[in-house]
Amino acid sequence: MSKKHPIISVVGSSGAGTSTVKSTFDQIFRREGIKAVSIEGDAFHRFNRADMKEELQNRYESGDQGFSHFSYEANELKELERVFREYGETGKGKTRHYVHDDAEAEKYGTPPGHFTDWSEFDSQSDLLFYEGLHGCVVNDEVNLSALADLKIGVVPVINLEWIQKIHRDRASRGYTTEAVTDVILRRMHAYVHCICPQFTETDINFQRVPVVDTSNPFIARWIPTADESLVVIRFKNPRGIDFPYLTSMIAGSWMSRANSIVIPGNKQDLAMQLILTPLIERLVREAQRA
Numbered sequence: 001m002s003k004k005h006p007i008i009s010v011v012g013s014s015g016a017g018t019s020t021v022k023s024t025f026d027q028i029f030r031r032e033g034i035k036a037v038s039i040e041g042d043a044f045h046r047f048n049r050a051d052m053k054e055e056l057q058n059r060y061e062s063g064d065q066g067f068s069h070f071s072y073e074a075n076e077l078k079e080l081e082r083v084f085r086e087y088g089e090t091g092k093g094k095t096r097h098y099v100h101d102d103a104e105a106e107k108y109g110t111p112p113g114h115f116t117d118w119s120e121f122d123s124q125s126d127l128l129f130y131e132g133l134h135g136c137v138v139n140d141e142v143n144l145s146a147l148a149d150l151k152i153g154v155v156p157v158i159n160l161e162w163i164q165k166i167h168r169d170r171a172s173r174g175y176t177t178e179a180v181t182d183v184i185l186r187r188m189h190a191y192v193h194c195i196c197p198q199f200t201e202t203d204i205n206f207q208r209v210p211v212v213d214t215s216n217p218f219i220a221r222w223i224p225t226a227d228e229s230l231v232v233i234r235f236k237n238p239r240g241i242d243f244p245y246l247t248s249m250i251a252g253s254w255m256s257r258a259n260s261i262v263i264p265g266n267k268q269d270l271a272m273q274l275i276l277t278p279l280i281e282r283l284v285r286e287a288q289r290a
């Protein structure tokens, strides 16, 4: 925990919706006058696209078929831990970008599949915002969960996650459905062992559940819309959460367990703002006091 320089960690698999959720956080930061510095998990991949391809090929030939971007060892998690720790202690740090596609290439002036140079965070910020695959990892080498002050999981049920990934990777990253399917299959072992355990570390999980048939996610023509889904919101520690207030403010919501509420999919943005704003305000207030 880094009270003076707090860290928010939003964790989700590829296609889960963490980049989309970032825009809700950005709205809260803007409205509350909070200055956040942001880092993307992809910045801490160990290899650029060509080197990753080569590493995959070498490992495949030597019998390792479970290696992928989800694996701990495909990422610089010690470096990420160092950045979390440095920010928590000093409010300083550095990051870079992994460029996925042409639009990002134009924005950053670096070709797709490469990293930009590292650059320092703005010197004055109220908090650090991380969004990516590994922001709550606890393993033999690192404990990122212990360094983050507010931890959020973004976890659609898996068919929906795959549909979201396939559609996003096809539409903006130029991959075919077959190529994305191969990636999903190759990443499954590490999904179970490196991604899922983080969602017991998170303080709040947002799990989108479609209410339309997604039995064959590989032929879905569009991503189920907000109106075609519900969101289960689960609090690790429900103490202090005002459930009667939330269920009265969010039309159509109900409690499904003592620590979970269910909301209509089109209320996700509102629910996030109602739930997260006071938690973020408290982090910043305590930081200013410290």
Ligand SMILES: Nc1ncnc2c1ncn2[C@@H]1O[C@H](COP(=O)(O)OP(=O)(O)O)[C@@H](O)[C@H]1O
Binding pocket: 012, 013, 014, 015, 016, 017, 018, 019, 020, 021, 164, 165, 167, 168, 208, 223, 224, 225, 226, 268
């Ligand atoms: N709540 C949502 N409703 C509908 N589509 C969504 C929702 N969240 C994410 N998506 C879509 O899913 C795809 C993947 O989302 P993205 O935020 O890029 O995932 P991530 O950053 O976790 O890989 C995008 O096409 C995005 O528009």
Ligand SMILES: O=C(COP(=O)(O)O)[C@H](O)[C@H](O)COP(=O)(O)O
Binding pocket: 013, 014, 015, 042, 049, 069, 098, 100, 113, 133, 173
């Ligand atoms: O899995 C992720 C996570 O990112 P996201 O959540 O944004 O998908 C990788 O960054 C890309 O897949 C990189 O691979 P590629 O080199 O194929 O772009």
